[in-house]
Amino acid sequence: MKNKISVLIPFLNEEENITSLVEGLGNYFLENRQIDAEVIFIDDGSKDKSVELLKNSKHNSYSCKIISLSKNYGSHAALRAGILNATGEYICFMYADLQDPLALINQMLSECEKGFDICWATRTNTNNGFLEKTFSRVYSFLMKKYAIASYPEKGFDIVMFNHKVKEQLNHNIEANSSLFLQILTLGFNQISIFYEKVARIKGKSKWTLGKKIKLMIDSFVAFSYAPIRFVTVIGVSLFCIGIVWSLYLILRKIIFNDLESGWPALVSILMIGFGITNISLGIIAEYLWRTLDSSRKRPVFIINEIFEVKNESN
DSSP: OOEEEEEEEEESSOHHHHHHHHHHHHHHHHHOTTEEEEEEEEEOSOOSSHHHHHHHSOBOSSEEEEEEESSOOOHHHHHHHHHHHOOSSEEEEOOTTOOSOTTHHHHHHHHHTTTOSEEEEEESOOOOOHHHHHHHHHHHHHHHHHTOTTOOTTOEEEEEEEHHHHHHHHHOOOSSSOHHHHHHTTOSSEEEEEEOOOOOOSSOOOOOHHHHHHHHHHHHHHHOOHHHHHHHHHHHHHHHHHHHHHHHHHHHHHHTOOOOOOHHHHHHHHHHHHHHHHHHHHHHHHHHHHHHHHHHTOOSOOEEEEEEEOBTTO
16 A cells, blocks of 8 residues: 655745656656655745746646645645645655755655654755854854754754644644754654755755744744743852942942042943843743734745646656
8 A cells, every 4th residue: 555645845035956856756756666655745925937847847646736826825834834734644845945855755754654743854964154054053052052952953954743743733833933843852762863964956045044043943942841941040140240249339438438430430331230131021022922813823834826737657
């Protein structure tokens, strides 16, 4: 009996890679006929000809759906839309930039068939620049230390999971959150495999610095109390330092009486104090904003169109 797998591929303005992607998927599933594949392309608000190219492409050896979102919601929201419409026994993520080998599908499926509910494909290397690698290392270190102890040091982009995980994700579609961290914290029986990520051949990455910073903020606010604890520690520390400094000034005045009054020191103290206060209020506001956003219950994504492409091999 064939295993039905839903392969979710979110994309944003990837017209340079569409032809190679469709050809690669066709060849891969043609060689792996034991897999009953459903490929779901999720258009995250593309402005180029990506969707048109997908609709006009010949999709051999797998069934195909194209989901167009009403605007750009981000890759995590796009993946959630794909999960909601997936029909496979197993679901996995792949990407249009072709940096992750399709052979991972078979490797992850093999582990899932052994009884694992979730299989992670953890990258052993990255081909990014120095700043991107540094950001990734810092993010992984902070997540592992302050949020999720099992977070892999070099991160992950690919995962396969079964219908039990899918039901939990569809039951709780979180806004302003990390889909990967949500899966990681669900529990169940998990395993990791390792692979080498290759460099992007065509096009430019849409994973901008702004999106990375938003992901970091969302991850900490959604899965860690460390920022709030950090604010508390700073507040207590400054209070203690202030008490000691005040006692020092009083004793110095009584014993030596050599202190001169001056506004520069006062201004410095006020600037530092107000700066720390505003940072603290900003962190608290991040939590409050997400609480308000969640209470509104606005949709995490809106599907504009679902287009089913005929399997040319049938």
